[in-house]
Each structure stands twice: as structure tokens, then as C-alpha cells.
Amino acid sequence: MRSAVIWLLDANALDDADFDGFLACLSEAELLRYRRFVRPLRQREFLLGRILLRFTVARLAGIGFETVQVIEREGHAPLVRLPDSCVVNPHFSLSHSRGWIACATSADTPLGIDIEALDAGRDVEALARSAFSVAESDWLSGCIAADRIEAFYALWSSKEALYKLISNQASEAALPELVAGGERLQSGSDWQACTWSQQGFAISLCSSKALTTVEQICLTGPTPAMWQQQLAA
Template sequence: MSPVLPNGGASIWLADLRTIDVAQLRACESWLGAAEMARHARFVRPLRQRQFLLGRVLLRVAMGLLLDVSPAAIVLEERAGQVPLLLSPAEGAHFSISHSGHWVACALSITTRLGLDIELRDPGRDVLALARQAFGAAVADELQGLPEDARLALFYRRWSEAEARYKLGVEAGSCMAVAHAELSIVLCSADRLARPPVLVLSGLAQA
């Protein structure tokens, strides 16, 4: 399966840990460099460890198909507090990785820098208190006047966009939300995207 990535566009690859074969995922550990494996080993929580591994594997699968190279040939350099740096292939893609709960995602573009954020919507969270703390009283008051479902959706839309803008690291040319049943997904790009990003659901074995 190859992603549709038209000129000026981007793709978002999404994988669900609950559907990924553990043996297949572990078999892909050899794709990671020494620094990546060292970081992987430092995670204490098993879920966080699996999120990290799946994120790096998913990125290599997606980028390999996009650039027509083997996933094992993609070399990343770990950078403390920053996204990894793509060392090989030299003519690569811009990318961003995100995770929330059992979901892991990466976004890719040939033409522009990206910032991706996904958030598992939790109806049990006190979004009004979080909004007041993160965005201020005006946003909290706006949310309070909405029905519960709309309040939850708008809060997570704002939260995801703020995180995606932060990950982008430069002024955003565009920020686009992608519809999903469980997740709030926002992709920001340095240059305005010509069209909405393509969403690719991956089970890895089929990728």
C-alpha cells in the first residue's frame, strides 16, 4: 500500500497498538540505531516503550514507501528534547510524530515542515478547568456555553492545535483538523497545504 501524497500535500499515518502484532513490532527493533535503542530501554512504563517503538517503526515504514527505500536504510539521529534528525536518505521528507493512549501517528511531507498532534478524547476530564488554566477565562467561558459533546470536541481541537504549533517550531502557514472517531488530530505546516492531509491507517503488516 502506498500513500497518496500529491504535490503540496501531506500524509498522516495512524496505527493502533491494540491491532499490531507484537512479534512483528519486536522484529523491527533492528531498524533502530544505538541511541534510539538506548532511549527505548530507558522508558519505565511498558505502554510508553511500545509507543516509542511503534512511532519509529511506523515512521520508517511510511517514509520508506514514500521515498522508495527500505525502512531499515532510514537513519535517524536522537536529539535531546527535539524531534530526531533524518541523516539518511539525504533527500528525505519532513516529518512529525505523536502518540496518545494506544494510538501512534506520524506525518510526512516532501515540501514543508510539519507539526502533528493527536489526543485521545477523554469525556471524563474536566476540560473547563484545563481550558481556564491553558487558554484563559475567555476560552473557558466560551466552552461552558456549549453542549457537552461540542465542548469536548472544541477543547481538544484547541489543545491539539496548540501542541501542533509548538512542535512545528515556526509560524504556521496552515493548521488542519482531521476527523476521527476517537482522536483529535491537528496537522500544522510551515507552508500552506494545497489540500487536506491524506489519512493512512496502518497495521504495518499490510504496509
């Protein structure tokens, strides 16, 4: 039975003072990347994303938070290194949007996740014409006007999540079109997709194998210790 967990964290709800101890958890390569970000929000998303990644992988593997090492890779998602004694091979994917961080984990199958804020002020049909295939753009234009914003971000996030899934598998396969015969596709020969719309965001999760269960957990509090207390309650 294949399963996954989507962990969500709202960085906007946390004070900068809460992050003082987090920088000490980062590797030198992570610190260098952190310092390259100009925008404070992007720094915050990166920092909390790396802390959330350590926490969720440690929980999946049943090991201590401090034993998870994160290896930066230029132009690619990070890798995690666990103690040699650990028998779990964790699969994970990270995403962020407007201060929200999403991390998906699974012990069973590679994943790709994307979170996108729904922006009603954007010309989504123009964006679709430049970023989507003709079939995908035509599908969006055929949606009811009142549903078009949500439909655009659902398709956009699915494409982003599928791209991450392909990348996480070190595959050179081309990103497939997600509309065929005028219908939006939810699966292919080697991928499955699920999309949710909640709290003003579209969240898409792609996996290489069908998932039996997908749990969503929204963490509160500023530290991994408090997240652990929340989960134990």
C-alpha cells in the first residue's frame, strides 16, 4: 500500500526571531545559497523549507532531526543523506508560494509537489497561450469563466509537480501534455496526479505509482520541537 504525506507550513505566521537557531542547522552550501537571496520572504521560504525537509524525512525514517544531512545541488533539488544504519529510502519534494511551504514525503514512490497561490488579478488565458500547449490552452478557454482561475492554477501546478517528479527520477523524458481529446489528464503510463484547491492555493502531487492514501498535515508553531508536540497530541 503506497502512501504519501503532504506537510504544510505557513512562514507568514512566524516571527523572524523564531528563526535564530535555524541557520545553525544548515550546511555551508545551504548558507551560501541562503545569503544569495535578496528578498527576505524568499530567504524565509528557503530556510524553513530546509528545516521542514529535515523534520519530515527524520520522522519518516524514525531517526533524529540532527542526523539528516541535506546536500545542495546546483540547478537541482537537494539530496538527503541518512545514517548508514537507516534502512528507509525516503522520497521527497519541496515547493513554496507566498510564504507557504509544502513538503511531500513517501517511503514507497518518487514524488513531485507544487503549491501555487491563486491570483485572480493575472490574465491566465494570456499566460496559458505562452506557457501551455495549444490543447492545454484551448482546454482552459473552454472552462466556465468563473472557474478559469482555479482551472489554470490546477493545470499549472500539475505540470510543475510532474516536472519535479521526472527530475527527481533523473529521467530525460519530456514533459507530457496534460490535456488530450479536450480532457485534462490525471495519469499517464508512469505517473499519477492529484490536485487540491484550499486556502487560496492550488496544490498538486504527482507520484510515479498510484497512491492509496495521501495525508495532509498543517504544522503550527515555530520549531521542530513544537511540531513534534503537535503530532504527539
